[in-house]
Amino acid sequence: QKEVEQDPGPLSVPEGAIVSLNCTYSNSAFQYFMWYRQYSRKGPELLMYTYSSGNKEDGRFTAQVDKSSKYISLFIRDSQPSDSATYLCAMRNQGAQKLVFGQGTRLTINP
Amino acid sequence: NAGVTQTPKFQVLKTGQSMTLQCAQDMNHNSMYWYRQDPGMGLRLIYYSASEGTTDKGEVPNGYNVSRLNKREFSLRLESAAPSQTSVYFCASSAGQGAGGTEAFFGQGTRLTVV
Numbered sequence: 001q002k003e004v005e006q007d008p009g010p011l012s013v014p015e016g017a018i019v020s021l022n023c024t025y026s027n028s029a030f031q032y033f034m035w036y037r038q039y040s041r042k043g044p045e046l047l048m049y050t051y052s053s054g055n056k057e058d059g060r061f062t063a064q065v066d067k068s069s070k071y072i073s074l075f076i077r078d079s080q081p082s083d084s085a086t087y088l089c090a091m092r093n094q095g096a097q098k099l100v101f102g103q104g105t106r107l108t109i110n111p
Numbered sequence: 112n113a114g115v116t117q118t119p120k121f122q123v124l125k126t127g128q129s130m131t132l133q134c135a136q137d138m139n140h141n142s143m144y145w146y147r148q149d150p151g152m153g154l155r156l157i158y159y160s161a162s163e164g165t166t167d168k169g170e171v172p173n174g175y176n177v178s179r180l181n182k183r184e185f186s187l188r189l190e191s192a193a194p195s196q197t198s199v200y201f202c203a204s205s206a207g208q209g210a211g212g213t214e215a216f217f218g219q220g221t222r223l224t225v226v
Contacts, residue, residue: 104153
């Protein structure tokens with residue numbers, strides 16, 4: 001079993017929809033949780049970063065962490081065609097150098 | 112500000128050939144990483160360097176070697192390329208755990224095909 005599980009999709013939704021992307025994990029020591037966005041043929045870029053449990057909002061994006069369920073989510077409101085990309089979750093322990101990534105979910109927003 | 116620069120962007124190798132992928136960062140980051148990305152597998156860590164002068168194996172180190180040349184540069188070498196090493200390779204850097212840095216900045220990737 002992988003430490004971090006993420007549904008690879010693909011996920012296709014109409015413009016303006018609310019998108020929910022999720023990851024589950026097995027390592028209860030993970031403390032730092034990140035979402036990266038990767039456009040086609042580009043490197044990943046950090047989108048959201050959360051420490052421990054709770055919610056974090058940045059514009060149309062909201063990241064949620066539920067450590068009791070070992071489950072993290074990224075919500076995209078009023079989705080735009082420019083949000084079409086692969087979204088990767090990543091996480092690490094308090095003292096670790098290494099990030100553990102999910103497989104990535106390919107998202108397409110249709111105009 | 113260039114960030115993380117990888118060279119080359121594309122490469123085709125024959126089985127058994129060797130090559131070195133170059134990576135340089137201009138953000139004064141302590142930590143640098145090499146990942147490979149394959150369809151359905153996500154990003155897998157090959158090697159990392161927590162600080163200048165140190166390197167450690169990641170999840171999939173077999174067939175690769177690395178050199179942390181200085182604080183800016185971290186190279187990845189394939190001594191005898193195999194078709195299984197066909198992938199997209201990403202270099203990344205971060206300020207490092209000790210400096211409170213979590214965000215990893217990625218280069219644009221090197222698309223390698225081994226025939």
